[in-house]
Amino acid sequence: MKILKHELRQGRTACLIWTAIITFLMIVCIFLFPEMKGEMEEVGDIFASMGSFTAAFGMDRLNMGTLVGFYGIECGNVLGLGGAFFAALTGVSMLAKEERNGTVEFLMTHPVSRVRVVTQKLIAAAVQILFLNLIILCFSLLSVALIRELIPWKEILLLHLAYFLLQLELAGLCFGISAFLRRGGVGVGLGLAVMAYFLNLIANLTEKAGFLRYVTPFAYCEAAQILTEGRLNFRLVLVGMVFMGIGIAAAYIRYCRKDLMA
Amino acid sequence: MKETVDQEGKGSPAQGTYLEESVPETISLKGLTKYYGRMRGIEGVDLTVDRGEFFGFIGPNGAGKSTTIRLLLGLVKPTGGEARIFGMDVEKDREKILSAVGYLPAEASFYPGMRVKDVLELSAGLREKSDRLKSDRLKIAKSCRETAGELCGRLHLDPSRKVEELSFGNRKKVAIVCALQHNPKLLILDEPTSGLDPLMQKEFFEILRERNQAGTTIFLSSHILSEVQHNCTRAAIIREGRIIACDRVEALYRTGIKRVGIHGRVDLSRLSGVQDLQRIGEETLNFLYGGEMKPLLAVLAKGEVHDLTMTEPDLEEMFLHDFQEGNT
Numbered sequence: 001m002k003i004l005k006h007e008l009r010q011g012r013t014a015c016l017i018w019t020a021i022i023t024f025l026m027i028v029c030i031f032l033f034p035e036m037k038g039e040m041e042e043v044g045d046i047f048a049s050m051g052s053f054t055a056a057f058g059m060d061r062l063n064m065g066t067l068v069g070f071y072g073i074e075c076g077n078v079l080g081l082g083g084a085f086f087a088a089l090t091g092v093s094m095l096a097k098e099e100r101n102g103t104v105e106f107l108m109t110h111p112v113s114r115v116r117v118v119t120q121k122l123i124a125a126a127v128q129i130l131f132l133n134l135i136i137l138c139f140s141l142l143s144v145a146l147i148r149e150l151i152p153w154k155e156i157l158l159l160h161l162a163y164f165l166l167q168l169e170l171a172g173l174c175f176g177i178s179a180f181l182r183r184g185g186v187g188v189g190l191g192l193a194v195m196a197y198f199l200n201l202i203a204n205l206t207e208k209a210g211f212l213r214y215v216t217p218f219a220y221c222e223a224a225q226i227l228t229e230g231r232l233n234f235r236l237v238l239v240g241m242v243f244m245g246i247g248i249a250a251a252y253i254r255y256c257r258k259d260l261m262a
Numbered sequence: 263m264k265e266t267v268d269q270e271g272k273g274s275p276a277q278g279t280y281l282e283e284s285v286p287e288t289i290s291l292k293g294l295t296k297y298y299g300r301m302r303g304i305e306g307v308d309l310t311v312d313r314g315e316f317f318g319f320i321g322p323n324g325a326g327k328s329t330t331i332r333l334l335l336g337l338v339k340p341t342g343g344e345a346r347i348f349g350m351d352v353e354k355d356r357e358k359i360l361s362a363v364g365y366l367p368a369e370a371s372f373y374p375g376m377r378v379k380d381v382l383e384l385s386a387g388l389r390e391k392s393d394r395l396k397s398d399r400l401k402i403a404k405s406c407r408e409t410a411g412e413l414c415g416r417l418h419l420d421p422s423r424k425v426e427e428l429s430f431g432n433r434k435k436v437a438i439v440c441a442l443q444h445n446p447k448l449l450i451l452d453e454p455t456s457g458l459d460p461l462m463q464k465e466f467f468e469i470l471r472e473r474n475q476a477g478t479t480i481f482l483s484s485h486i487l488s489e490v491q492h493n494c495t496r497a498a499i500i501r502e503g504r505i506i507a508c509d510r511v512e513a514l515y516r517t518g519i520k521r522v523g524i525h526g527r528v529d530l531s532r533l534s535g536v537q538d539l540q541r542i543g544e545e546t547l548n549f550l551y552g553g554e555m556k557p558l559l560a561v562l563a564k565g566e567v568h569d570l571t572m573t574e575p576d577l578e579e580m581f582l583h584d585f586q587e588g589n590t
Binding site: 002003006010013101102103104105106108109110111112113257259260261262 | 298335360363374387440
């Protein structure tokens with residue numbers, strides 16, 4: 001567990017900063033809700049008349065005047081994008097950073113197997129993502145309680161679960177990519193997260209692009225679907241978890257075979 | 263043939279636990295080849311380093327020294343041939359081998375934000391074996407700490423300093439302690455003295471000699487030939503990925519070649535065996551001579567010689583000349 005502990009120590013600052021920023025933005029959003037609740041009823045018609053863009057953001061099926069509707073769209077975007085960026089960056093740098101920073105010679109000249117390195121780094125990424133999500137969930141629930149709204153437990157937990165799974169999927173994919181990289185990776189990670197976000201918007205814009213829902217993890221994080229149906233789309237989640245599995249398997253296969261250069 | 267010796271909790275506990283004591287060669291390379299895509303790393307390298315040897319590995323930059331070391335440490339996979347350490351395959355038994363190996367890289371990189379003592383603890387921790395009893399692990403950790411403390415003292419290294427604040431030379435010292443603190447059976451050193459001041463170099467080689475006398479095999483890769491000449495018993499020279507010579511250090515430079523210095527006027531145009539001819543002014547000549555003595559003396563007799571010196575060239579001189587000319 002030395003490598004796991006070491007990774008958690010190394011990633012501690014970045015994880016705390018990302019957690020603090022996303023938590024802060026979530027709290028700000030939630031505390032804005034009471035003020036915006038009245039206004040949302042007035043602007044609801046405007047949102048509803050924005051054509052395809054209304055559908056792209058799921059606003060055609062959600063009432064922004066209710067806490068769950070507001071939470072699903074505003075907070076969902078903050079947690080969705082922020083969490084996706086963090087997960088992608090964590091995953092994509094986990095293996096590649098050793099070669100980029102020249103520390104691979106230090107690590108891999110100790111009696112540790114490559115499988116052990118990959119496994120403990122993978123666990124470290126998952127632990128950091130879990131920590132980020134738990135802290136955000138706790139503070140979000142506390143904030144909802146503080147604005148004296150009834151906590152919609154099921155809806156909020158389902159939304160947070162969906163975003164947690166999205167982050168795991170992106171981290172898994174980026175972890176796989178990380179095994180192929182020697183330098184950089186930040187651009188690849190962020191690019192993948194942004195692409196996934198926009199693919200979902202495109203999939204929502206037109207039925208012809210509906211197949212993209214199977215490609216992007218943001219599809220099973222659709223607040224409109226989760227809140228109206230009261231459950232996750234398990235088919236999409238399953239496809240996402242398969243992608244994650246492919247990423248992780250690729251990481252093991254590639255990293256155990258590749259030449260490691262400092 | 264294979265015999266796994268487990269020294270669990272006995273003797274020097276931090277030392278490697280799986281050693282093929284029955285195998286006389288600590289390192290054995292047979293036809294070892296490595297290509298990076300189409301680029302040549304090394305080709306058909308055959309080499310043996312016996313147990314307890316202080317072995318030098320010499321070659322210019324890009325000759326294949328680092329590739330050979332990377333292959334030995336299992337960092338890169340061979341394209342062909344085989345590499346064995348303690349009689350074990352460097353790929354299949356990588357962890358067993360590395361538990362008894364200390365490696366000093368040419369350029370040491372450490373994780374940011376760590377203090378020297380954290381790096382040393384991490385290095386020792388990565389060598390811990392989870393299948394050992396806790397009491398044994400504690401004993402090993404204590405032994406590592408004691409050795410590290412002693413080495414830090416000898417190398418004037420402050421363990422409380424942050425690694426990113428350290429100079430290149432001090433980072434090198436951290437790497438030295440990491441490589442030595444677990445009392446390895448084999449030390450692999452890649453350009454070990456770069457960045458160290460002369461006093462530290464002296465202390466470092468003193469430590470190496472002590473370890474070597476205690477039985478540690480040392481594989482020293484360097485392009486500083488005097489280091490090899492003064493410390494190693496045997497050496498191999500690698501050029502363009504191939505071993506071109508491997509012998510006792512004295513034999514490598516006792517090849518009959520002489521460094522000749524002449525003050526006077528001599529016609530060398532018809533003398534064969536002259537290399538590295540340097541003319542300093544009108545009347546001073548300096549060259550390496552690898553031919554028979556008789557023709558040389560005849561040429562000198564015909565010329566006007568005011569002064570003559572004839573010395574044995576050092577390894578560095580021969581090496582540089584051979585690599586520049588490519589005529590070894």
